[in-house]
Amino acid sequence: MATSLLHQTLYRWGQTGRFGDMSEVGLWPVASSLDPASTDELRHWHERVKPWLSAGAGGRPRSSHFYAAFGDDAVLIRRVRPGAARTAAAHLLLGPAGVLTPRLALELREWTWAPPDLPTRAPMVNPNTLRAHRSPLGEKARSDALQEPLAALLSHVLTGPGTIEAPATGDAFALLWAIDDICTVLGSGLRDWPEWSAGFETFAERREVPGPPGLFLRFLPDAPAPAPEPRTHTAALFLARMYGRGGTDALRRLRSTEGLNGLDTMAARVARLLSTVAGPVVPPSAPGRPRPSAQAAPAPPSSPSPGTGRPDSGTGTGTGTGTGERVSCPICLGKLDWGGLPLYTFDQSLAQYVRLNLPKDANAEQRARLLRTAAVRCPNPGDMTGTHYLPAGYGRYGSPAVFGFIGGTTSGKTHLAAAMVAAIERGALGAYGITAQPVDLDRHQAFLRDMVHPLFSESTRLAPTREGEVAFADAFVMSCGDRPRAVALFDVAGGELSNVGDAKRFLDIADGLIFVADPKRFTPGSLGDPAFNTVLSLLRASGRLPKVSAAIALNKADLFRFDDPIAHWLSRDAAVLDSAEVLEESADVFGYLHQRDAEAWTRPYQECERATLHVVSATGTDAIERGVRPLRVLRPLVALMAMTGLLTTAEAQNIGI
Structure with missing residues (x-):
């Protein structure tokens, strides 16, 4: 079947057929895009899919689905039974497996492609015209509530092709979407991927109908939830959580960093992943090998449903505060x-x-x-x-102090955030008498792995935050004396933020902002950084402008290290909170910006009640290939901590006034 178009066939209940001798009691084709003058191809596909035409057509819900690949071709069947058995129908799409993919089948789960008055010779379907009918499931597939059931199913998928049974619930399509995402990233470009090709059946009613070749997931109304496969569950849970947090981008980074790209087969990649995440394990089953029972291991202790906040009865697992704060x-x-x-x-x-x-x-x-x-x-x-x-x-610790990095995509704010976290990780805040511990060790380690280590160990330029996105960077419990408080750092993308819900929600609770100025953009008559202007306008409109402190960081200062007063301040980085010095630096940077016709970049200093200006360099060199050596990156952060009350000394109270 060499075309990129899809054939369609409509089946209805009856005793008489229109195509040769294909008459029988049950579902039979009444219209098809396959040539009615020669019924050989139609009969061939009818016999191939006959076991799944009606299995699952009855009961609830009203519709169910079957998808599988047979060699180079794939079939999607949407089975409908709105009432009595004689109202049953089945709509079939047939085409090249490279066109009719599991993803397209999931996207078209609700589209009825065969109208009731379809003529005997039905037209073929162009998949490129189906975009308006596609319904993605990515957001639900990555939800926290699905991570544990996804990990249980995925643990069996990782053992190799075969039929896997699971309970038919409203989450079936989202689980299939997630498994398709994960398997596609793990298996993309592999020679033996066709042997692992995935099929599925939702709301199946009969177990006696065998699954087609390859990996087949069948959802049955009375099936118990599959217990995790112990050999692969750790790796499956790791993948499910990584997918939930970072989607397929995170999985592609994993595939690259763990050396999976250099392996030629799906089985080899899975084996490498298992040994990396969970230690030595039994290799995954070869295609066609009988798989272990899904009930071979007891289920792990259940976790509470997200959002309940209730511990298991009698386990003693609660925080024990009992305050309800x-x-x-x-x-x-x-x-x-x-x-x-x-x-x-x-x-x-x-x-x-x-x-x-x-x-x-x-x-x-x-x-x-x-x-x-x-x-x-x-x-x-x-x-x-x-x-x-x-x-x-x-x-x-009470409510956290929320700080954000504001600036255009070329300002280097993502590099500055990474450099700050690296300095905190090295314990550099200790010179100021401040201790810091990660709030969430898992996320902190992920930030170090994805942002800090590439910048400092590999001198790799970091990708900018996506337009319109507010990305959580890291959070620490900061202690100065006996008053610990959490500090959360966010990276706010540049560009148009006025219609971005996440940006507005963030600004509604932000305590301090680090405005990162890019000196390469200073030109006569410039209107400044659009991100600066948008954020200040949103804060003014919400009435929060007086409540938010600002630190303007003149980034990439190394590019102008011979200018006065940049050279002076680059040479001074004593870890001392000196309000007179901070005021002197702010005045010098303010004057320098005016000298460079960059008055527009001083707006945060003029409009926020407490603000400072600083000379910094996130990379410390004008060529990142020479090695990253950050300069003065903690000074804006320490100033914000002083202006927002985290530091309570007399010097701190005079910062930014």
Whole structure:
């Protein structure tokens, strides 16, 4: 079948057919784009798909689906039974497997392509015209609620081709979408990928109908949830969480960093992944080998449903505060009912969080030791943040200070954020008398891996934040004296932000902003950075402008290191909070911007009640290939901490006035 068009055939219930001797009681074709003058091809496909034409057509829901690849061709059947058996119908699409992919089948799950008055000779379907009918499932597929059932199903997928059964629920299509995403990234370009080609059947009613060759997922109304396959569950959970947080982009980075691109087969890639994530394991089954039963291992302890905030009865897993205090999450900015959230601990061997059960007979000292490293899972994951955890003691720190990096895509704010986190990781805040601990160790390590290490270890330029996006960078519990407080850092993309909901929500709770100025954009008569202007306008419109402190960071200062006063300030980076020095630097930078016809970049200093200006360089050199050596990157952050009350010394109170 060499065409990129798709054939369609309509089946209806009856006793008489229109195509030769294909008369029988049951579903039979009444219209088809296959040539009615020669029924050989139609008869061939009728016999091939006959076992799945009616299986699942009855009961609820009213429609169900079957998709599979047979060699180079694929078939999608949408089965409909609105009432009695004799009202049943089946709509079939048939075409090249490279055109009629599992993704297209999932997108077209609700489209009825065969109208009731379809003529005997039906037209073929051009898939390029079906865009208006496609319905994606990416957001639901990556939801936190699906990560555990997805990991259980995926653990069986990773063992090799075969038929997998799961309960028929409203999440079936989203689970299939996620598995298709993950398998496509893992198997893209492999020679034996056709042997792993995926098929599925939703709301199947009969187990006795065998699954077609390859990987086949069948959803049955009475099927129990499959217990995770113990050999592959750790790797599957790792993939499910990575997919939930970063989508297919995160999976492609994993494929590259773990050396999967250099392997020629799907089985080899899966084996490498399993050995990397979970240690030595039994290799995945070869195609056609009988797979182990989905009930071979007991199910792991269940986790609470996201958003419930209720611990399991009698397990002693709650935070134990009992206060019901509402605390702001520094990562997703949602509100948490702190008392009674279940406890987790980070398992180093699994590189993931697991439920923590406090022994009922543990004494106070034992409980204190366990709680020292315990965490709670925030019940409010969002599209921007995914699943995240907070220290069990976080509730006593109060609401976090929320800081954001503002600037155009060329300003280098993403590099500045990475350089700041790197300095914090090295303990550089200690010179100011400040200690810092990550709020969420898992996310902190991910930021180090994805942003800090590429910049500092490989001198790799970081990709800018996508337009209109507010990206959580990292969060720390900062302590100066005996008053710890959480600080959350966000990277706010440049461009048009006035209609972006995430940007508006972020600005509604932001305490301080680091405006990153790009000196390469200073030109006579310039209107300034559009991101600066938009953010200031949004803050003024919401009435929050007086409540937000600002630090303007003149970034890429190394490019102008021979200019006065840039050279002077680049040579001074003593870790001392000196309000007179901060005021002197702010005055010098303010004058320098006016000298460069860049007055528009001083707007935050003029319009915010407390503001400072700083000379910084995120990379420390005009050629990143020479090695990254950041200069003075912590000074804007320390100034914001002073202006927002995290630092309470007399010097801190005079910063930015």
